[in-house]
Amino acid sequence: MFDIDISELARATGVRASTLRFYEEKGLIASTGRRGLKRLFSATVTERLSLIALGRASGFSLDEIAAMLGGPNPKVQDIDRTRLRGKAAELDRRIDQLTRMRDGLTHAADCKVPQLMDCPHFLRIVKVAGARRRYRAEAV
Structure with a gap:
C-alpha cells in the first residue's frame, strides 16, 4: 500500500x-x-x-x-484493557451523576410550588451543588 x-x-x-x-x-x-x-x-x-x-x-x-x-x-x-475498564467505570459514575441532575431539573421544572426556592427537593439539589463546588475549590 x-x-x-x-x-x-x-x-x-x-x-x-x-x-x-x-x-x-x-x-x-x-x-x-x-x-x-x-x-x-x-x-x-x-x-x-x-x-x-x-x-x-x-x-x-x-x-x-x-x-x-x-x-x-x-x-x-x-x-490496555485495565485502562478501558477504569474509563468505563468513570463514565458509569458520570452517567449516574448526570441522570440525578436531569431528574432533579425535571422535578424542579414540574414542581407545583409557587416559588421554586420553596421546594424542599430543589433546595437539597442546590445545597449538594454548593457543597461540590466548595469541595472542588478546596481541592485546587
Missing part, C-alpha cells in the same frame, strides 16, 4: 493537517517520510486516527491514549 501525504490524509479522515502534525508531536502517529515539504503517512494510520477519535469521545486525554496505544507505530499491538 502506498503512503499518502498529509493533505490527502486530512481530506480522507476529516482530521485537520495541523491536528495531524500535533498528533505526530505527541507521539500518537508517525510519518513515514516526506514528499517535498509534505509529510507522508502510511494508509494504515487511518485506523489509528479512528482509535484516537474513539478515545477522545470516551473522555481519554491524548496522553492517556498515547500510553494505551504504546507509541506512534501505525500498527496497534494491544490496548
